[in-house]
Amino acid sequence: MRIGLTGGIAAGKSTVAARMKEDGAHVIDYDALAREVVKPHAPALERIAQEFGPDALNADGTLDRAWLARHVFATDADPHALERLNAIEHPYIYRAAEEQERQFLREYEQCANGRDKARQLVVVHDIPLLADVFNTIPFHFDHIVTVEADEATRVRRMMETRAMSEQQALDRIAHQASDQRRRAISDTLIDASQPMDAMLKQVDRIMAPWLGRQTD
Template identity: 60%
Template sequence: MPLPEYRRRYDTGVHGMRIGLTGGIAAGKSTVAARLAGLGAFLIDYDALAHAVVEPGGAALPEIVGAFGADALNADGTLNRAWMAEHVFGPSAAPGAREHLDGIEHPLIYREAERLEQQERASRPHAVIVHDIPLLAEVIDSIPFRFDRIVTVEAPEETRIERMIETRGMTRRQACDRIRHQSSEAQRRAIANDVIDSDQPLEQMFEQVDRLYSQWNEKA
């Protein structure tokens, strides 16, 4: 079956290596991403892009208000993240709320990711470009990019819950809700070429990351 037009467009003339990096929330993906950036990879952070499109003046904000109502905003016009989290991920979320939000944000995020990749390739055609995508398993069939390799970073669920409570100030219920609304570890492993266990000693994990980057850089 031929690729949809938007996938063909995003993959035209690609050189170098395009890596998809994913992992469960609080599994250690950001640590791996920072290591790869330090080694020379160009990092496209989808969390940062998602935040940018909902900032005041961002393209997604008016659509979110139209879809979810004025309660989606704080008094100062910024996105009410606590309210959105409760009504998109919490037990009171309406059916399809997550999908509706994704439908607003994702096309905008993909366009910006494409722009950043093209900008980097203009100066470094053979760069290793890492798309840091927390929800890659959920969007693997619709995201308008093809990846040379996919890596997932994993850690035991209880470890991730404890990290969210300690470092993000979440309650246990909030942490469990976030995990419940993401793909499972099995789903992430199913799309991955490589798995990084962030529960191992940090030095060993970095050795694995360094080996992977060296392999990608040789092929870029």
């Protein structure tokens, strides 16, 4: 079974993904893949340097993430800059996700030949931008889970945990799909403004039937 997990920036998606993993799901982290595909000598990095110029790289040849973030997300950024960046990175990210999923399947099949036949394989694709790329992503999902928290909470979390200014937090939100668009593609909502314990229990309840387990 393939699950899409999404949520606006700083809603609590990674926290939910970590719990899904503890529950027994296999998680593909698209933010982590996005970092992999721009590592030194990776083809996406070379293409970014061609498209955005040498200022996109630090002196040591790594991606200058803060420079690029300003150039694609700031209020005065070229309105097509983010599109250009996504067009470079997303195909590499999808290919890497396909490969990781194939690997999970191979491991599952080896394991299913042994003692653990009753276990279901649940692969969670943790994709911040799922609502934005829903029509182009090369995967079909059996369920889509959205993690929600109100905008004020998310801005506060970004300022506290990502050292962003309020304007940077608002700019990032402005470049993502709305709550309504995320709801429109989802069949399951998780409220991440409820206390942490209650939220994690909600995750366990959602995952139990998908993993083929009894709920308590």
